[in-house]
Amino acid sequence: MQKLLRRGTIAETLARPADPAALLPNADGAARRRLILFGSVGIVAYALAMLVTIPASVFLKNRPWRTGVAGTIWSGEVGVAGGSIVRWSFAPLRSLTSLGFAVDWRATGEDTDLGGQALLRPGGVRLDAVSGTADGALLAALLPNLGFACDVTLQAEFPQLTIGPGHGVVEGQATIDPGACRKTPDGAPVPTPAMLLTAEHVGNESRIRIAPIAQRRRTLIDAVVGEVGSYKVTLTPDGAALLPFTGLPAGVSVESSF
Template identity: 50%
Template sequence: MTPLIRRGRLAEASERPDDSPHASDIARDGARRRLTRFALLGIGAYAVAMVATIPAGAVVDRGTWRTGIGGTIWNGEAGLAGGSKLEWSWAPLRSLVNLAFAIDWTANGDATTLGGRALIGPTSTTVDAMSGSADGTLIQALQPDLPFVCDMAMQLDFPRAKLGGGGQMVEGRLLTEPGTCRPKAGGAATPVPALILTAEHIGATSRLTLAPATQRRRTLMTMALAQDGTVDITLTPEGAAALPFVGLPPGGSIRGKI
């Protein structure tokens, strides 16, 4: 009877996994995984805290478009030429997913109320869901090399625009109120009627058309943006008469690269 009793006890012991060496190893592995997760969370939190305290002035371009920079990379602000203020807040999760510096931003001033999202990478900037109102100083802030300046109110709605690097594109619409524009080199200001700029991305090219807001089939200027950043701008004869400050002859065109 003794051997039967021993076998019964051994069988009973084998049904208790908590006492087996294999169960002990599993428990130790689980503890190590939990400890590793806590360590990684701690390292991640420390990294985020370090990034959040970087001064905004250390990463924001100090170009002529801004008048001052304050805050940190997490929550910062910059004054824009013309008196508006750009404010942003860092989006860490979106930055991680897109491998770029992601922010939610707003721009506010006397005639400016804009907002949207942006992804800023080493060679490109992508803006999503940009909408709101602005004045002509926004054009100068975005394209400081233009040979003219404008004084007019604008309404913007751009679902997506990417500039710099590969895959450049733009989609959206800009509507202006009547205003004036003048050459930077000097000269009289030209009255400008209300205009509409429409941007459509078709295939590998973004096509932009500028026309009077009340006569949208009367094209004043066309622009074609290729994915590599090449831009072809053509001024129609009607556009040359209405927009002499652009500096192109009737039917003239110019090619550049962003």
């Protein structure tokens, strides 16, 4: 007796031609994954492009000492009142090993050729291997609240220099050429002799001393900077007589913090 095969049986299924769509059951999923991949790559590329081109002016806000700014945070320059220009470039390897934003920098101008390394971290900036020549205008820009301005040139060698809120380490020395200083904003110029600034870090503090080069045992200014950002400055009687523009009384110590 002959048996009949009904529709839908195994034999009929095997006899039907294969459905092409059935051979690619995950085609839609693969397409979605490709779109997600391409979209992610595009977003990352856009974010990197934005990061690389962040202008330096975003972080260097307008200040009285700033005459202009150009470039990006990775490689840029800023003009300083008095004619100097400070340029910097990102140091990626040192940034990774130091866990901060590290740059190599150099300041140039008529009487300025000073360079070194800088490490920016939350709460402060550390300068290393500072070496070269600088004029008084650059000093006035770095310390705008000093209370006096000097028309002098100095040769600096500081292996480490960190002054800021909660931080204070100074090591090195600076030779200050003869010149003139005045109390700001309109004091009369006072001639100044050649002087030597020496800084030594001992224990948890940095001891700083300024004396005439011709009379190195004659202390004019004696200062102590603590690692926590505190400082104490004393103007000696000799210093008060030779440097009256500082505005400090002879023998009186001023204590504060950065």
